[in-house]
Amino acid sequence: MMKKKIRAWFEKRFDLKAIEQPLDYQLRKPLPKHISWFHTLGSMSLFLFLSQILTGILLLIYYRPTAEEAFESIKFIMTKPYMGWLYRQIHAWGANLMILVVFLHMLRTFVTGSFKKPRELTWVIGVTLFILTLIFGFTGYLLPWNQLSYWATTVGTEIAGAIPFIGEPMKVFMRGGAAVGGETLSRFFVIHVIILPWVVFFLVAIHLFLVRFQGMSTMDPVDKEKEIKKGEGIPFFPDHMVKEGIVWFVLLGILITLSILLPFELGEKANPLKTPEGIKPEWYFMSMYQVLKYFPKLIGIFVVGLAPLLLFLWPFLDRSPNRIPFKRPISMAVGVLTILSLLVFGILGTLSETKQTFFGKTYEFNIYGVPHVINTRGNSVNHNNDKQHK
Numbered sequence: 514m515m516k517k518k519i520r521a522w523f524e525k526r527f528d529l530k531a532i533e534q535p536l537d538y539q540l541r542k543p544l545p546k547h548i549s550w551f552h553t554l555g556s557m558s559l560f561l562f563l564s565q566i567l568t569g570i571l572l573l574i575y576y577r578p579t580a581e582e583a584f585e586s587i588k589f590i591m592t593k594p595y596m597g598w599l600y601r602q603i604h605a606w607g608a609n610l611m612i613l614v615v616f617l618h619m620l621r622t623f624v625t626g627s628f629k630k631p632r633e634l635t636w637v638i639g640v641t642l643f644i645l646t647l648i649f650g651f652t653g654y655l656l657p658w659n660q661l662s663y664w665a666t667t668v669g670t671e672i673a674g675a676i677p678f679i680g681e682p683m684k685v686f687m688r689g690g691a692a693v694g695g696e697t698l699s700r701f702f703v704i705h706v707i708i709l710p711w712v713v714f715f716l717v718a719i720h721l722f723l724v725r726f727q728g729m730s731t732m733d734p735v736d737k738e739k740e741i742k743k744g745e746g747i748p749f750f751p752d753h754m755v756k757e758g759i760v761w762f763v764l765l766g767i768l769i770t771l772s773i774l775l776p777f778e779l780g781e782k783a784n785p786l787k788t789p790e791g792i793k794p795e796w797y798f799m800s801m802y803q804v805l806k807y808f809p810k811l812i813g814i815f816v817v818g819l820a821p822l823l824l825f826l827w828p829f830l831d832r833s834p835n836r837i838p839f840k841r842p843i844s845m846a847v848g849v850l851t852i853l854s855l856l857v858f859g860i861l862g863t864l865s866e867t868k869q870t871f872f873g874k875t876y877e878f879n880i881y882g883v884p885h886v887i888n889t890r891g892n893s894v895n896h897n898n899d900k901q902h903k
């Protein structure tokens with residue numbers, strides 16, 4: 514009764530059919546038959562983005578973006594407010610998972626050739642979203658103002674400073690001065706909580722509009738995609754939406770479980786006068802950081818800068834009409850090589866400048882990730898090599 518009355522009230526004022534018809538059409542629009550759980554990765558990215566916004570708003574209640582108070586305010590959030598520890602951990606884990614999930618979503622659309630005509634723009638906006646997600650990570654990492662974040666930001670901005678011509682002014686602009694300090698924190702804070710969320714919000718809206726408007730890609734070759742007739746494909750509602758609901762719940766479970774079992778430590782407060790040993794970036798920048806070590810500065814930056822450029826241009830470079838992976842051996846080989854090099858350089862970067870014991874032998878890894886056996890008294894067997902690399 515009540516529902517009818519509310520509807521009648523709105524009907525007298527608005528042309529409801531004009532809104533309902535396209536909405537109904539979109540909800541019932543059939544999706545291609547090959548749609549699988551891998552096609553929920555985009556929706557997982559959306560869930561994580563929304564979760565970051567929600568937990569980010571909660572964090573903002575007590576967070577203070579100044580060099581004097583930032584560290585203490587996070588410490589306060591982790592101990593005093595109701596569930597403060599939980600939403601801080603969910604935000605930290607959510608950031609890491611979001612980067613992983615957005616990357617896997619990109620990989621899915623690459624493997625199924627979904628970026629090809631007519632969806633090139635969806636891909637280009639996607640690559641922008643991926644890069645912005647990484648910048649979310651980079652700027653957010655500094656906000657707790659601990660030793661790790663302070664020195665990782667010092668190294669990260671130093672790398673940007675090596676870009677010819679624009680590098681140095683860019684570095685000073687990012688830092689808000691010669692060194693990382695309170696000014697840097699203010700800048701990163703504004704980028705992290707105002708600029709990025711709104712830009713990502715609008716880009717996600719356009720991305721989703723394009724996906725809905727053009728329909729999900731089929732596996733047919735370019736220009737030969739057949740329209741999916743009613744009853745042929747999978748209905749978006751309820752079939753695919755139920756799947757999306759399930760993965761959202763599972764993700765929430767994963768976030769809470771990780772937050773409880775493997776919480777992120779806060780560590781020591783940032784100290785600009787005390788450089789810690791073996792400063793490392795977060796895992797998602799590790800392979801890039803490691804690659805930079807093998808090349809002279811300028812060449813390294815060129816090599817690392819080429820990757821995003823290739824990603825943006827990929828739909829215009831890969832001109833084969835096929836979407837089925839078996840019919841695209843070169844693209845698949847490029848994809849496999851990229852993943853392998855990300856893994857290899859990521860592992861080398863993680864091992865570099867550490868001591869590890871494997872099968873009873875202790876190895877010291879130099880900055881290039883090359884191991885040297887250390888004898889039982891703790892001395893490196895290969896002294897010459899060691900000196901050479903330090």
Ligand code: HEM
Nearest residue numbers: 552553554555556558559619622627639640642643729730
């Ligand atoms: C915040 C980040 C992102 C969000 C929230 C998001 C969301 C979505 C959603 C919900 C879909 C439809 C379902 C699906 O295919 O899983 C989709 C499709 C798509 N996305 Fe994303 N996406 C993001 C980032 C990216 C990235 C990084 C790329 C690639 C560089 C990308 C490229 C695509 C393409 C090409 C499609 C069309 C897929 C098809 O038609 O089969 N997206 N995205």
